[in-house]
Every structure is written in structure tokens, then in C-alpha cells.
Amino acid sequence: MVIAYIMTPEQHIKSLRAQLADANYRYYVLDAPSIPDAEYDRLMRELSALEAAHPEFADANSPSQRVGGEASGTFAPVQHDVPMLxxxxxxxxEDVADFVRRIRDTLSLEQPEFSVEPKLDGLAISLRYEHGRFVRGATRxxxxxxxxxTANLRTIRAIPLELRGTHLPAVLDVRGEVFMKKADFDAYNEQALSRGDPTLANPRNGAAGSLRQKDPRMTAQRPLSFYAYGLGAVSGWAVPERHSDMLQALRTFGLPVSPExxxxxxxxxxxxxxxxxxxxxxxxxxDIDGVVYKLDQRDQQEQMGYVSRAPRWAIAHKFPALEEMTTVEGIDVQVGRTGALTPVARLKPVRVAGVTVTxxxxxxENEIRRKDVRIGDTVIVRRAGDVIPEVVGVVLEQRPADTQPFLMPETCPVCGAPVVREAEQAVIRCSNGPAACPAQLREALRHFAGRRAMxxxxxxxxxxADMVTLPFLRLPFLQTGTNAQALRSMADLYRLTLxxxxxxxxxxDARDGIxxxxxxxxTTRWADNLLAAIDKxxxxxxxxLLYALGIRDVGESTAKTLYQHLGSVDNLLGADLDRLQAIPDVGPVVAKRIADWTAxxxxxxxxxxLRAAGVRFPEGQASAGGGPLSGKTVVLTGSLQGFTRDDAGARLEALGAKISGxxxxxxxxxxxxxxxxxxxxKAEELGIQVLDEAGLIALLNAHESA
Structure with missing residues (x-):
């Protein structure tokens, strides 16, 4: 006798969800599709109908929810528990040999072992799973x-909404790349053309633009894929000791990993x-633009550590850039933030590595003489590192008979000041500063307002650009005898009014004919928002602020070092060359750059x-001996309530501590x-002291007030 088993609606829904999740796993992880697309679509329609009839069994992680929800209009900030480097x-x-040599010398290894993988040309993201359920996704x-x-990432079928297995981590922060396959890109563009819609420029832009759609339903229409390649924060799981074994473990959780x-x-x-x-x-x-090498042993990775914003145990080996031929239609000279004059070839548009280069x-000057590039020449163009276009060389066989060598100008093409060239330097510079050269001021303002600066x-x-060229300022502080003028310095930003x-x-509008x-x-909302951002x-x-000032060769790290050892802008202005050279990590060249700037x-x-305009110049305690926390290495993890991790790190660094990742x-x-x-x-395992936020505050208060 056969007994028919009839499922309840809840059981039927769970069964369909499991079938669809398994189909996704076999398609995206195992690369072994188990059912035809038509059957997948039929199961999805059946699930959607059942869920509509029984809303009491709704689940945000159901495969049916990948179609996307309502548009959000904004993307909230997400602080990564572990930085995405x-x-x-x-x-x-030779670069690879140097990389391996540094590892051999540091770890005393004869033959280091590596996990290796293709470098995908997409967009880096972080996926947070809690007890196996996808709860949040963020860009780098x-x-x-x-x-x-998160809403956009939920629409990508390659990303599991629930992990496979029974013993899952309490928290699993997966790092990976969202990308668009070549065939999917071509198919999407063909369909877009048939509909009369705009096409995508290239797969990488297609992937990045898709994730920044404010309406997830638009993202759901894009054929996106995903591969996992690393981890961020993890708890409740013993991470395998080898990176390659960790990737295999992610695959068993149902996360796709590159088969290469x-x-x-x-x-x-x-x-x-x-x-x-x-x-x-x-x-x-x-598409890939290289391969990535990572030390396989995690303990060796920790021993190698980090430099600036990159690990010392991993490197991307980039492929030689793709090259094309085109014609030089003109040569312009651009003026940068530090006054450097850079010759730029205007090219007949050509597609290089999927991007139109103009x-x-x-x-x-030395390079343009060495390559002897002339207007009218046929040249080979390369995207260096697949990013920055450069002229590799001239096809002399195709040179027109009437071309003339290009000469760099003797005066600044923007402000007309004489150019100067430092001894043994290839770069020539405008002799004026930002106050008198609009091009330098424009670039200085861009740097000053940047995310890592102000x-x-x-x-x-x-x-x-318009602030520097249009006479829009009508303020009493001008006192120039004219009715109006353009912005003249960074300080003028803080005097702007509505x-x-x-x-x-x-x-x-008048210039553009509007x-x-x-x-x-x-509407004044844009102006109100800008004034609020300036005030903040x-x-x-x-x-x-020290970084924002744009002193030559003073990057973020050097700016922090100056703050730690000098403590204030006034001390910086008063420091002579000997005092500057005595600061660790500030060599003679950088010291002279700073001294010249302050002079x-x-x-x-x-x-x-800037001070008169209300910009604060917060002071720290100058630490001639390195500060009370000199020699201490500190790691910050988790979310702090009273301040951001960046702020906490800055205050610890001001006391002489070194922040490690x-x-x-x-x-x-x-x-x-x-x-x-x-x-x-890891800290508890090694018996390292752990401070909670209250302990951190007590530490800061004790030393900052000392």
C-alpha cells in the first residue's frame, strides 16, 4: 500500500527554497547545473505564488526576494570591523623576485608557499553573515x-542568502569581488540596444555602476557574479591555518570561489x-588584469604584517597593459598642485582595454625628448597598470615629413610666470604658488577638500574649477577695489555665504546659456549642504589638516608623524631643518620640503x-621621546560608541603608539x-591585554592630561 505524503504550505515553501538554493549552489559554486533554466523559473514562480498566498511564512532571505525592493535613495556608511586593504x-x-626575497629574509624561509588566484576586474565588497544568514553587504x-x-547585493544569485552546513560561524565577514562575465555583458548590451536603452561601457563599469543603483530592482536586471577571496571579522569559527584551505571551506559554505x-x-x-x-x-x-599572490600560512601573514594600506604578505602581479595605435592631434601642458608642468598628448580617440582613451x-620634458613625440605622430598607447594611459613610443615609419619637435614652454601656460627646474630634477615647475596661479589653486583645493584630507x-x-575662475565673491574682506573676484585661497572657503x-x-547658468x-x-539645498560640509x-x-595643506612629499603617514613629534602647527612653523630631520621617518629631502614651505x-x-576664518588647529603633546605610548603596538577592533576607530587611532598615535591591523x-x-x-x-589566545571602550577612555585621559 502506498501512502501519499501531503506537505503543508510551510513545508512546501521550505522545500522549494531548498531546491532553488541547491540549484544556485550547483550552478555558481560547483559549476555543474542540476536543472534547466526553465525548471528553475518554474520553481521560482511556484514559490512566489505560495509565499503570496501565505505571507505569514515570509523570509527576507528567500530566493524569491532577489528581485529587489523599493529604492532607498541613499547608501548609509558602514565601518569595516577589519579594514579592506x-x-x-x-x-x-624583478618586482616578484623582490617580493619573495623580502618574505624569505623576514621569515627565514627558503621556499615560501603561496595561495594564488586571478585578479578579478570588478568591485570589491564585504558580505556579513551572522549564524549563516546574510545580514549586510558593503563596498570597500x-x-x-x-x-x-545590502539591498543590491541580495539581488545577485551567486551570493547565497544563507550558508550551507550545520555548524556555522556566529559572524563571518566574507571579502570578494562582484563582476560581470563577458558573455553576460555582451548579452545585456545586445538587449539594451534592442530596447533603445543605454549600453554599458565595459564589464567592470557595469559591475560597479550596478551596485550603486539606488533602486535595487535596477540592479536585479544586471547579470552580476561574485567570487570570494578572503575574510574580515570572524567569530565562532576556527579559521583554517592555510589561506587556500580557508577558501575551500568557504566553498563548502556555499560561497563561490574562482576555480583558478x-x-x-x-x-x-x-x-x-x-x-x-x-x-x-x-x-x-x-576579465582579469593580473594575478594575486598571498602567503598561504596565516601565522606567516601576521609575522609579515602591513605597510601603510597594504599587506606585506600579498601582492598583485599585473599583466602587461594592452596597447593600441593612434594619432597625436595636439600636445597640451597641464599644471598640477605643486606647480609641476606635465605634457599631455591629445589623441584621436582609441579603445584600449575596453576604455576610450583621448x-x-x-x-x-626628459620623457618627451627621449620618445621624441610630435604632433601628427602615430603612437602606441598603453594603459599603465590597465588604468593610466601613457604613450609608449612613436611609430617612426608613419611620421609625417613636416613635424617639429615639441618644446616645453618657458612660462606657465596658466599664469605666465617663468618656469624653474631644480637641479637633477626632470620636472619643471611654475615659479608662482597657488595664490597667483589658478591651476595650482584648483588642484590644491581638490586636494584640500579630499576625503582623506578635510x-x-x-x-x-x-x-x-568654477570657483577659481568665476568672479562670484562679493565680500568685505576682499578689499581689492573691484566688485567681485574668484576664490583665491583655501581660507576663502570658510568665508563663503549662501x-x-x-x-x-x-x-x-549664464555661461551655459541656462x-x-x-x-x-x-533651490538652495545644494548650497546649504555645501556650507554645512565646509563648517564641519x-x-x-x-x-x-597638515596633509590637506599640500606640502610636497608630506603624505598622510608623514602628517601623523609631524603631529606626534611636534604637537602643533606653531611648532611646525618654528622648526628648523635640524629639528625636522631629527624626526623619525622624515629624511633630509622631506625635511627641506617642509622647511621651504614654512619659510x-x-x-x-x-x-x-585659516585660523581667522574659524578653522581649529587642535594641539597635541609634542613627544620628543616618542610619547607615553612610544613603542606600543595597538590593534583596534569592533565598534566604539564614543568615537570612530579613526579618531581613537589618531589619539593613540598622538601619544606615540603604532596602530596595527x-x-x-x-x-x-x-x-x-x-x-x-x-x-x-586571537588576543585572548595569545594572552594579550584587552581594553574595552571604558578602559581606552581612561588610558587616553590619563596620558593626554599628563
């Missing part, structure tokens, strides 16, 4: 803070893998003007906020 680049076998952003794109992942030993093994993947690059179903750098949101390139910005908009509608009241930046940290009257006036035996103590993950577990 970038990678250093290798462009030659600046490495510390990204954007919440492999292991390699030593320099020869890395170069052999590079050659093998390069040979099949064009046949791969997705300009390419000629670097400097972070003035809304002050974009076009707005800055009327100034509305006048700027009026001038822009006639305002007298029946509509002009008045209270930035001193290291950010210029216009720069001292800029500091005075990983826990090792060299770590002095760990600051653990809410939802601290694997770093906290």
Missing part, C-alpha cells in the same frame, strides 16, 4: 568605511602560475587666514569595541 603591485619578474569605500549596498585558485612554491612557482593564467586570459569567462601622459563633501571638481554660492550658480524659470523659486571641516584633526610668507599667511605576539594591547571578532579571540 588594497594590494601593492608588481609589474615585472576608503578601506575603513564603505557604503551599505591554486598553490605555488617560491618565485618560480609564482611566475609559472602568472604565465599559465596569462596564456588563458582571453579564454576566461571574465589623452595620455607624456610625463615630463573631507568637504559636495565640493567637486567642476565646482572648484549669497556667494547663489551668485556662483547664476554665473554658471535661463532660470522666474515662476520657480531656486573646521573641526578636523591636525594630521588631516614662504604666503604659506604662513594661509595658516593665519593584525594581532601578533608583538601587539601590546587590543582595544575591543562591540561585536569584536577574530582579533579579540
Amino acid at each position: 588594497s594590494l601593492g603591485n608588481a609589474f615585472s619578474a 569605500g576608503d578601506g575603513s568605511t564603505g557604503e551599505d549596498v 585558485v591554486d598553490r605555488a612554491v617560491g618565485e618560480d612557482g609564482l611566475l609559472a602560475y602568472f604565465s599559465r593564467i596569462g596564456g588563458k586570459r582571453e579564454k576566461l569567462p571574465y 589623452n595620455a601622459t607624456l610625463h615630463n 573631507d568637504i563633501e559636495g565640493l567637486g571638481d567642476e565646482t572648484i 549669497d556667494d554660492l547663489l551668485e556662483l550658480k547664476r554665473l554658471q 535661463v532660470p524659470d522666474p515662476r520657480k523659486k531656486p 571641516s573646521r573641526n578636523s584633526s591636525l594630521p588631516r 614662504q610668507a604666503e604659506n604662513r599667511q594661509l595658516i593665519a587666514d 593584525s594581532v601578533s605576539k608583538k601587539t601590546s594591547f587590543v582595544v575591543a569595541g562591540a561585536e569584536a571578532g577574530s582579533k579579540l579571540a
Whole structure:
């Protein structure tokens, strides 16, 4: 006798969800489809109908929810518990040899072992799973803070909404790449053309643009894929000791991993893998721009540590850039933030590595002479590192008979000042500074307002360019005898009013031939937001401000070092060359750059003007001996309530501490906020001191008031 088993609606829904999840796993992870697309679609329709009839069994992680919800309009910031670091680049076998040699020397290894994989050309993202359920996804952003794109990521079928298995981590922060396969890209563009819709420029832009759609339903229409390649925060799971084994474990959880992942030993093994993947690059179903080498043993990774924003245990080996031929239609000279004059070739548009190139750098006077690039020449253009276009060389056989060598100008093409060339330097510079050269001022303002500097949101390139050229300022402080003038320094930003910005908009519209509608009241929201962002930046940290000033060769790290050892802008202005050279990590060249900058009257006036405009110059305690926390290595993990991790790190650095991204035996103590993950577990395992937020505050108060 056969007994028919009839499922309840809830059981039927769970069964359909499991079938669809299994189909996704077999398709995206195992690359072994188990059912035809038509059957998948039929199961999806059946599930959707059942869920509509029984809303009491709704589940945000159901496969039916991938169609996308309502548009959000904004992307909330997400602070990464573990920073999403970038990678250093290798462009030659010599670079790879240097990378392996550093590891051998540091770890005393004869033949280091590596996990190797293709470098996908897409968009880096972070996926957070809690007890196996996908709860949040974010972009890389600046490495510390990204954007919440959870709703968009839920639409990607390659990303499991629930992990497979029974013993799942309490928290699993998966790092990976969203990308678009070549065939999917071509099919999407064909369909877009048939509908009369805009097409995508290339697969990478298609992937990045798809994740920044404010309406998830638009993202759901894009054929996106995903591969996992690493981890962020983890708790409740013993992470395998080898990186390659960790990737295999992610695959068992149902996360897709590139099938080209492999292991390699030593320099020869890395170069052999590079050659093998390069040979099949064009046949791969997705675009790659190189391969990535990572030390396989996690304890060796921790011993190697990090430098700046990149791990010392991993590197991206980039393929030689794709090249094309085109014609030089002109040569322009651009003026940069530091006054450097850079020749740029204007090219007949040409597609290089999937991007239309119209300009390419000629670097400097020495390079343009060496390559002898002339207007009218046929040249070979390359996207260096597949990013920055450059002229590789001239096809002399096709040179017209009447071309003339190009000569760099003897005066600045923007302000007309004489150019100067430092001894043994290839670069020539405008002899004026930003106060007298609009091109330098424009670039200086871009740098000043940047995210890693004063972070003035809304002050974009076009707005800055117009502020520097259009006479929109009508303020008493001008005292020039004229009715109006353009922006003349960074300090002028802090004197702007709503009327100034509305006048700027009026001038822009008049220039562009836009006639305002007298029946509509002009909106001021953009101006209000910009003024608010400028006002917020008045209270930035001193290291950010020092970096924002744009002193040559003073990057973020050097700015922090100056703050730690000098403590104030006044001490910086008063420091002589000997005092500057005595600061660790500030060599004679950088010290002279700083001394030259502080010696210029216009720069001292800029500091005075910024102060007068209400910009705070917070002071720290100058640490001649390195500070009370000198020699201490600190790791920050989890979420802090009273301040951001960046702010906490800056205050600890001001006391002489070194901030590290990983826990090792060299770590002095760990600051653990809410939802601290694997770093906290590692600290407890090694017996390293752990401070909660209250302990951190007590530590800061004790030393900062001393």
C-alpha cells in the first residue's frame, strides 16, 4: 500500500527554497547545473505564488526576494570591523623576485608557499553573515568605511542568502569581488540596444555602476557574479591555518570561489602560475588584469604584517597593459598642485582595454625628448597598470615629413610666470604658488577638500574649477577695489555665504546659456549642504589638516608623524631643518620640503587666514621621546560608541603608539569595541591585554592630561 505524503504550505515553501538554493549552489559554486533554466523559473514562480498566498511564512532571505525592493535613495556608511586593504603591485619578474626575497629574509624561509588566484576586474565588497544568514553587504569605500549596498547585493544569485552546513560561524565577514562575465555583458548590451536603452561601457563599469543603483530592482536586471577571496571579522569559527584551505571551506559554505585558485612554491612557482593564467586570459569567462599572490600560512601573514594600506604578505602581479595605435592631434601642458608642468598628448580617440582613451601622459620634458613625440605622430598607447594611459613610443615609419619637435614652454601656460627646474630634477615647475596661479589653486583645493584630507563633501571638481575662475565673491574682506573676484585661497572657503554660492550658480547658468524659470523659486539645498560640509571641516584633526595643506612629499603617514613629534602647527612653523630631520621617518629631502614651505610668507599667511576664518588647529603633546605610548603596538577592533576607530587611532598615535591591523605576539594591547571578532579571540589566545571602550577612555585621559 502506498501512502501519499501531503506537505503543508510551510513545508512546501521550505522545500522549494531548498531546491532553488541547491540549484544556485550547483550552478555558481560547483559549476555543474542540476536543472534547466526553465525548471528553475518554474520553481521560482511556484514559490512566489505560495509565499503570496501565505505571507505569514515570509523570509527576507528567500530566493524569491532577489528581485529587489523599493529604492532607498541613499547608501548609509558602514565601518569595516577589519579594514579592506588594497594590494601593492608588481609589474615585472624583478618586482616578484623582490617580493619573495623580502618574505624569505623576514621569515627565514627558503621556499615560501603561496595561495594564488586571478585578479578579478570588478568591485570589491564585504558580505556579513551572522549564524549563516546574510545580514549586510558593503563596498570597500576608503578601506575603513564603505557604503551599505545590502539591498543590491541580495539581488545577485551567486551570493547565497544563507550558508550551507550545520555548524556555522556566529559572524563571518566574507571579502570578494562582484563582476560581470563577458558573455553576460555582451548579452545585456545586445538587449539594451534592442530596447533603445543605454549600453554599458565595459564589464567592470557595469559591475560597479550596478551596485550603486539606488533602486535595487535596477540592479536585479544586471547579470552580476561574485567570487570570494578572503575574510574580515570572524567569530565562532576556527579559521583554517592555510589561506587556500580557508577558501575551500568557504566553498563548502556555499560561497563561490574562482576555480583558478591554486598553490605555488617560491618565485618560480609564482611566475609559472602568472604565465599559465596569462596564456588563458582571453579564454576566461571574465576579465582579469593580473594575478594575486598571498602567503598561504596565516601565522606567516601576521609575522609579515602591513605597510601603510597594504599587506606585506600579498601582492598583485599585473599583466602587461594592452596597447593600441593612434594619432597625436595636439600636445597640451597641464599644471598640477605643486606647480609641476606635465605634457599631455591629445589623441584621436582609441579603445584600449575596453576604455576610450583621448589623452595620455607624456610625463615630463626628459620623457618627451627621449620618445621624441610630435604632433601628427602615430603612437602606441598603453594603459599603465590597465588604468593610466601613457604613450609608449612613436611609430617612426608613419611620421609625417613636416613635424617639429615639441618644446616645453618657458612660462606657465596658466599664469605666465617663468618656469624653474631644480637641479637633477626632470620636472619643471611654475615659479608662482597657488595664490597667483589658478591651476595650482584648483588642484590644491581638490586636494584640500579630499576625503582623506578635510573631507568637504559636495565640493567637486567642476565646482572648484568654477570657483577659481568665476568672479562670484562679493565680500568685505576682499578689499581689492573691484566688485567681485574668484576664490583665491583655501581660507576663502570658510568665508563663503549662501549669497556667494547663489551668485556662483547664476554665473554658471549664464555661461551655459541656462535661463532660470522666474515662476520657480531656486533651490538652495545644494548650497546649504555645501556650507554645512565646509563648517564641519573646521573641526578636523591636525594630521588631516597638515596633509590637506599640500606640502610636497608630506603624505598622510608623514602628517601623523609631524603631529606626534611636534604637537602643533606653531611648532611646525618654528622648526628648523635640524629639528625636522631629527624626526623619525622624515629624511633630509622631506625635511627641506617642509622647511621651504614654512619659510614662504604666503604659506604662513594661509595658516593665519585659516585660523581667522574659524578653522581649529587642535594641539597635541609634542613627544620628543616618542610619547607615553612610544613603542606600543595597538590593534583596534569592533565598534566604539564614543568615537570612530579613526579618531581613537589618531589619539593613540598622538601619544606615540603604532596602530596595527593584525594581532601578533608583538601587539601590546587590543582595544575591543562591540561585536569584536577574530582579533579579540586571537588576543585572548595569545594572552594579550584587552581594553574595552571604558578602559581606552581612561588610558587616553590619563596620558593626554599628563
